[in-house]
Amino acid sequence: MVMTENMRILLASRPTAAPKPADFTLDRAAIPEPSEGQVLLKILYLSLDPYMRGRMSAAKSYAAPVEIGAVMEGGTVARVERSLHASFKEGDTVLSHSGWQSYAVANGSDLRKLDPAVAPISTALGVLGMPGFTAWAGLQNIGRPKAEETVVVAAASGAVGSVVGQIARLRGARAVGIAGGREKCAFLLEDLGFDAAIDHRGPDFADQLARACPKGIDVYFENVGGRVWDAVFPLLNTFARIPVCGLIAQYNATPGDTGGADRLDGTMRSVLTKSLSIRGFIQREFASQRDQFYEEASDWIAKGKLRYREDIVDGLENAPTAFIGLLEGRNFGKLLIRVAKEHA
């Protein structure tokens, strides 16, 4: 089938709590024309990531929101269909930020060429891309796990968490992963080599976590928040480091949702008495280290020391449902949309 239209998914409305399918519109438009210095891209893979929930909201954040009626934002792997840029030719595979659509034009300067010989091209959106770099940079610059220390990460079978735990082990630390359900926990232990895996759905979750961390917690890589934080916090050791790269449990909350007693004063008391370090970050702060990450991670992958799992959903039209599921933890591994077949 020759595509003659650009399928796009637009933001139809700003969700107040969890996004619903009606917050998105499926739209068909003409395939855009590249100008001088640009290329026409056919999107192969779209990355779905929790940060996109923030872009759907008008609340102030580190990046501007997607406008109502605009194409949803997102990282993509694409093939060059036509090139008006000297550095790219038809058939090249590139990393772009083209959003939820099947075709796009892009400036050559915004693209990174991918070498399919190094690793499957989809990994440029996962273990070798933004999520993998988030894990690496947060540990390298903030978590700094030392040998024998205990590193805890939640959403541990996901794109960031799975890399956090494996790097922690590669640095000689103990990795304790938190995930939803038996199957994911088994994956952490058997496929990724975590030292312990805890199901956060268990009623005795906090007790289980405490038993899995007999020497306390030295690094808590925060990407979820919510009740995981409450279970982790009392176990933190003096001088513990908490890189904060996400708070997925909060993303669908409406202001004033929690209703419970104020926890801030107690948190600050522990920050003081335990000399804790809490540090939010976005991976682009450490952009200058990307080559170092890529080299180290590619080497680990080649040697089988860093493993990854992808959860690939076919068809751009399924992106809204898949994204809603991501916020509920229904994916298993790095969530991607296969927008078009690689070898079509």
Next chain:
Amino acid sequence: MVMTENMRILLASRPTAAPKPADFTLDRAAIPEPSEGQVLLKILYLSLDPYMRGRMSAAKSYAAPVEIGAVMEGGTVARVERSLHASFKEGDTVLSHSGWQSYAVANGSDLRKLDPAVAPISTALGVLGMPGFTAWAGLQNIGRPKAEETVVVAAASGAVGSVVGQIARLRGARAVGIAGGREKCAFLLEDLGFDAAIDHRGPDFADQLARACPKGIDVYFENVGGRVWDAVFPLLNTFARIPVCGLIAQYNATPGDTGGADRLDGTMRSVLTKSLSIRGFIQREFASQRDQFYEEASDWIAKGKLRYREDIVDGLENAPTAFIGLLEGRNFGKLLIRVAKEHA
């Protein structure tokens, strides 16, 4: 008058909220006898510091509590009365940690000899001692103010805050101080050279603070907590640093005191979206930098670039009342008890 007894102030009971005079007992005991390697000290100055409230409580912290019936802990400047240690002789002035009493024995290895020619000996408990080093180390290692940045500190006329603001200015930053009352604010502006001073007692305190920080806040040196935190937090800039060395507004609180809505989730959202860094610390973590601090601070004092104010109360028997006042902000400058006259 020749003293023949050791006056001591003991912890009589653990306060549940603000300490009361009845939580202390004035006691008289025999003057202790030094053994080999020890010295007998006559205490000249006792330092009163907010951290002592923590030592009165059994709650877990970074240091063990004072036992009921034991002498209250504290930093002291003392004169050697008798020495059984080769490095000290009668008449030497030393820094010791002898607590709330008029005489003490100490191991020579726990003492630091003071040179009265460098600065008044009382400064070893303030601007050149633990509080000054807390200010210096928190800025040097965590706050790291850059030129033109805005540094905010509360309890700004106190032992730590006054040094924080002055060092911030010496590093080229803008210093905004928060203090209680007109007189203290005038002192910050006129004597210490702060760029702005805000009275936290004003009903429009938060608005005043916002007006004093038109470019936001890059470093908030946290030593009080409470409503100052609430006013500061919305003004923090991306990449702001928050060294946390004290929370005096909380020290007299009982668990569950706050009662308000939970602020933790909102705090963590800002940590993430603004890449904030919150870091608790106790100065002894940076003990290896003490000589560097002492050299730099002594030089600043000699050149009139670093000023200090002491609030000296005569008589050890007045220590409990003075300490209770410290937690209420009634002191003006570094609070010291003159236990005995220097030149008696």
